[in-house]
Amino acid sequence: MHLFMARTLTFILLLLSSLLLSPATGDEAAAIEELALLSFKSSLLSHGGSLLTSWNKSSHHCTWQGVVCSHHQDKVVKLLLLSSNLSGIISPSLGNLSFLKILDLNGNHLSGEIPPELGRLSRLRWMNLSSNFLQGKIPVAIGAYMY
Numbered sequence: 001m002h003l004f005m006a007r008t009l010t011f012i013l014l015l016l017s018s019l020l021l022s023p024a025t026g027d028e029a030a031a032i033e034e035l036a037l038l039s040f041k042s043s044l045l046s047h048g049g050s051l052l053t054s055w056n057k058s059s060h061h062c063t064w065q066g067v068v069c070s071h072h073q074d075k076v077v078k079l080l081l082l083s084s085n086l087s088g089i090i091s092p093s094l095g096n097l098s099f100l101k102i103l104d105l106n107g108n109h110l111s112g113e114i115p116p117e118l119g120r121l122s123r124l125r126w127m128n129l130s131s132n133f134l135q136g137k138i139p140v141a142i143g144a145y146m147y
């Protein structure tokens with residue numbers, strides 16, 4: 001009887017720990033996305049006035065201006081910061097927004113090169129970086145996924 005109870009207890013503990021551990025994995029993914037967005041912000045010289053003031057840790061990054069998340073999983077799927085008077089470089093950290101489908105940064109004053117890390121965005125379907133001061137080529141890897 002004791003053995004049975006011990007096994008049942010072990011089973012319950014395993015069940016509980018798996019229930020407690022699974023949200024942590026989601027939190028980790030969210031932390032990576034938050035960090036990627038904050039690195040993007042910090043690589044900008046100008047934040048287009050007050051546009052990015054909401055980009056701080058007092059609220060979830062899915063509520064930040066220009067950030068659109070998927071409804072069910074809270075993954076960043078769109079980054080819409082067109083004509084926002086942003087200057088500075090495009091941070092390679094955007095390559096960590098693994099679920100990004102749409103990236104619109106057109107009509108800003110962004111300079112430097114398009115980071116090759118954007119080639120890691122396998123779900124990217126549409127990107128508009130026109131009307132900036134970007135140099136160099138579009139990394140080959142990006143084209144591999146877009147149609």
Ligand SMILES: *[C@@H]1O[C@H](CO)[C@@H](O)[C@H](O)[C@H]1NC(C)=O
Nearest residue numbers: 045046047048049085086087
């Ligand atoms: C754009 O940002 C620059 C600073 O980089 C600022 O001087 C200028 O007034 C801003 N323009 C607009 C329309 O907000």
Ligand SMILES: *[C@@H]1O[C@H](CO)[C@@H](O)[C@H](O)[C@H]1NC(C)=O
Nearest residue numbers: 053054055056057058059063
């Ligand atoms: C942080 O974002 C909130 C909006 O979510 C805004 O009201 C607040 O002023 C921001 N704080 C700073 C320090 O920019």
Ligand SMILES: *[C@@H]1O[C@H](CO)[C@@H](O)[C@H](O)[C@H]1NC(C)=O
Nearest residue numbers: 032036039092093094096117
């Ligand atoms: C991407 O995220 C990883 C953590 O998963 C981190 O170590 C790395 O520095 C991030 N890369 C960039 C370019 O932010």
Ligand SMILES: *[C@@H]1O[C@H](CO)[C@@H](O)[C@H](O)[C@H]1NC(C)=O
Nearest residue numbers: 082106107127128129130131
């Ligand atoms: C990018 O945005 C500009 C300005 O809105 C537009 O003229 C252009 O057609 C867009 N490019 C693509 C590839 O959608």
